[in-house]
Amino acid sequence: MNIFQPDNLNESVFTIDIEKLQKRGITNLIIDIEDTIIPKANWKISEEALGWINSLKSKGFNICFLSNTFHVEKAKDLSQKAGVPLITPAFKPFTFGFKRAMKILGSKKENTAVIGDQLFMDILGGNIVGTHTILVKHMTKETNFLRNLMRGLEKRILKN
Secondary structure, eight states: OOTTOOSEEESSGGGSOHHHHHHTTOOEEEEOOBTTTBOTTOOOOOHHHHHHHHHHHHTTOEEEEEOOOSOHHHHHHHHHHHTOOEEOSOOTTSHHHHHHHHHHHTOOGGGEEEEESOIIIIIHHHHHHTOEEEEEOOSSOOOSHHHHHHHHHHHHHHHO
16 A cells, blocks of 8 residues: 555545445544645634534544644644644644544544645555545645645655
């Protein structure tokens, strides 16, 4: 298995086939925040995203947010609005944040999926701990030179 290869690619979190995850036995989701469910420049969660999260919960999913952000207060506010536990800063792709999230959720790698927008953080970390991984397209255009470089590398890896 290529540790950089996600199990699924999706346009956004809203296009993830939730029923397919349930059929695989996945009941726990570790979800990145910035550029996965909210644009990173805007810490306001949309009604659509809140509805999606509430729909997941009503279908029996347990959710934990896992983020590398240092905007801790903004992340806490968002997790409180969503009613979802939060780990931040998580220092992804190091595995301790993922393992802590699984402990909070009471999950195992076999029934957990990681959802995020970054191959070298979310997908790499999720693959190392052995979860199902879902890469979604990032929500905002990159303006940072290093992030642009990373996005270019991600595209090359995904093409192969």
